[in-house]
Amino acid sequence: MTDRSYARSRIMEKKNYIVGIDVGSSNIVVVVGSKNESGDMVVEALVEKASKGVNAGMVENINQVSECVRAAKMEAEEKLGIRISEAYAGVSGAFIRCASLSDHVYIREPQNGISQSDVDALFLRMKEVVAPENEVIMERIPQRYVVDGNREVADPVGAFSRQLSATFNFILCEKTPLERLNMAFRHSGLQLAGVYANSMIVSESLLSEDERMEGVAVVDIGGSTTDVAVYHGNILRHIATIPMGGSAINGDIKMHGIPERNVESLKRKCGSAIAEFVSEQKLIQIPSMGHRTKGVLRRNLAAIIEARLTDIAEFVKAEIKDSGYAGRLSFGLVLTGGSAAIEHIEELFHRVTGYDVRVATATSGLEEDSRSGIECPEHTAAVSLLLKGAEQGVCAVTPKPMGYVAPEPRTPRPAGYPYTASTPTPTPTATHTPSQMPTPATTPEQNGVGNTPVSDAVAEPNNVTPSATEGEGSSSGSTGSGWGKFGNMLKKLTDGINKTFDRADEDDEII
Numbered sequence: 001m002t003d004r005s006y007a008r009s010r011i012m013e014k015k016n017y018i019v020g021i022d023v024g025s026s027n028i029v030v031v032v033g034s035k036n037e038s039g040d041m042v043v044e045a046l047v048e049k050a051s052k053g054v055n056a057g058m059v060e061n062i063n064q065v066s067e068c069v070r071a072a073k074m075e076a077e078e079k080l081g082i083r084i085s086e087a088y089a090g091v092s093g094a095f096i097r098c099a100s101l102s103d104h105v106y107i108r109e110p111q112n113g114i115s116q117s118d119v120d121a122l123f124l125r126m127k128e129v130v131a132p133e134n135e136v137i138m139e140r141i142p143q144r145y146v147v148d149g150n151r152e153v154a155d156p157v158g159a160f161s162r163q164l165s166a167t168f169n170f171i172l173c174e175k176t177p178l179e180r181l182n183m184a185f186r187h188s189g190l191q192l193a194g195v196y197a198n199s200m201i202v203s204e205s206l207l208s209e210d211e212r213m214e215g216v217a218v219v220d221i222g223g224s225t226t227d228v229a230v231y232h233g234n235i236l237r238h239i240a241t242i243p244m245g246g247s248a249i250n251g252d253i254k255m256h257g258i259p260e261r262n263v264e265s266l267k268r269k270c271g272s273a274i275a276e277f278v279s280e281q282k283l284i285q286i287p288s289m290g291h292r293t294k295g296v297l298r299r300n301l302a303a304i305i306e307a308r309l310t311d312i313a314e315f316v317k318a319e320i321k322d323s324g325y326a327g328r329l330s331f332g333l334v335l336t337g338g339s340a341a342i343e344h345i346e347e348l349f350h351r352v353t354g355y356d357v358r359v360a361t362a363t364s365g366l367e368e369d370s371r372s373g374i375e376c377p378e379h380t381a382a383v384s385l386l387l388k389g390a391e392q393g394v395c396a397v398t399p400k401p402m403g404y405v406a407p408e409p410r411t412p413r414p415a416g417y418p419y420t421a422s423t424p425t426p427t428p429t430a431t432h433t434p435s436q437m438p439t440p441a442t443t444p445e446q447n448g449v450g451n452t453p454v455s456d457a458v459a460e461p462n463n464v465t466p467s468a469t470e471g472e473g474s475s476s477g478s479t480g481s482g483w484g485k486f487g488n489m490l491k492k493l494t495d496g497i498n499k500t501f502d503r504a505d506e507d508d509e510i511i
């Protein structure tokens with residue numbers, strides 16, 4: 001049976017497909033999956049292409065991004081004999097932040113205790129909160145409930161109290177990155193089924209219930225950004241984006257005369273996060289001009305990688321401290337993303353942060369045979385989108401017959417951001433004035449938005465006041481103002497490297 005006839009036979013099975021597309025700064029990954037009879041996700045196709053036109057999570061060249069997405073989509077379509085017209089996507093960058101807000105409702109029948117309808121009324125008020133003009137609310141996450149006497153409860157239903165207070169964490173994203181991503185997908189012939197913050201969905205696909213309950217931080221080291229998400233008490237408490245990732249390591253290596261085409265393979269195959277673990281005499285041969293080769297001491301390569309990864313680890317440590325949960329992460333750190341595959345990276349992060357560290361890939365919920373093909377942590381974001389999409393609904397995917405005409409774009413699902421630019425913002429139906437979310441700060445110090453004690457932050461029902469101090473569940477400076485506090489820490493990258501890259505006389509190892 002030919003590949004084409006095999007693909008056609010698969011279409012006859014009338015599978016319901018879910019499609020996730022991770023538009024990163026280094027690579028674009030398209031993954032297509034479907035659920036089997038037991039409910040596990042089967043990865044039907046995974047296509048990876050080099051990315052162009054994306055910097056730090058922001059689409060900067062619509063034509064380049066559209067071309068890359070279209071090429072990856074078409075290859076996936078050819079493998080399966082289908083036409084993809086809808087997909088889920090994720091976003092990551094300094095344009096995503098979190099902010100906390102507290103509110104309360106009065107209990108209708110306090111003599112009978114708090115009912116579910118009282119909790120629903122509080123949720124309704126939070127749904128009516130209005131984001132700043134240039135942002136949209138992606139998620140609303142309850143952080144804590146407080147009843148009379150400032151007593152915190154995990155489940156308020158049934159508790160006796162005259163009023164119920166709550167603090168919510170709002171995940172906000174600037175409109176411009178979402179609009180550009182939507183435009184790039186439309187130019188590629190795709191409709192967005194949903195857009196989610198990568199830091200959130202990656203954590204959901206990697207962590208166990210015990211890890212989320214006892215405390216853990218997920219660190220996703222991407223191409224030009226590193227996402228940090230902190231969990232405690234089974235609740236997402238904090239997210240942040242560090243404007244540095246694996247491409248910074250590549251840039252450092254390239255500065256030492258290594259051809260760009262060899263940098264990534266050199267880092268992956270021969271790199272180490274701890275220089276002392278590498279032999280001082282080991283040489284790596286790299287093709288250079290003509291028939292000549294360039295020799296690289298593997299210890300020198302590891303020293304460069306260690307210097308940059310140490311900076312990233314220090315930034316991560318600072319973010320965890322800013323979250324207010326530094327002393328409550330019983331399960332330490334979980335690393336993922338492309339650079340998490342570098343040898344000895346767990347030991348480096350352990351040395352810098354003091355936490356237990358493990359490297360993970362998104363395999364939970366996948367069919368056993370599908371796990372072997374996505375064991376590399378660089379595919380975690382794309383597979384996480386696939387798993388998140390399975391919770392929301394299937395994508396618009398059809399067979400690919402001759403003369404196929406793409407269907408009209410569907411109205412986006414309510415999950416995530418309403419991506420059609422012409423869609424008006426729904427007008428709240430509440431009888432009280434909707435609350436206004438705090439606007440992003442202009443300095444790292446001002447950008448932190450914390451959780452003021454609920455007794456101080458609660459306002460009257462028609463006058464909800466946002467919290468704006470640093471603390472638990474807060475946003476750090478990195479999420480609102482780009483580099484901010486990270487700039488001063490970038491001066492110590494390779495100062496300790498005294499050895500140079502020497503031309504080799506023997507072929508110890510060839511890249």
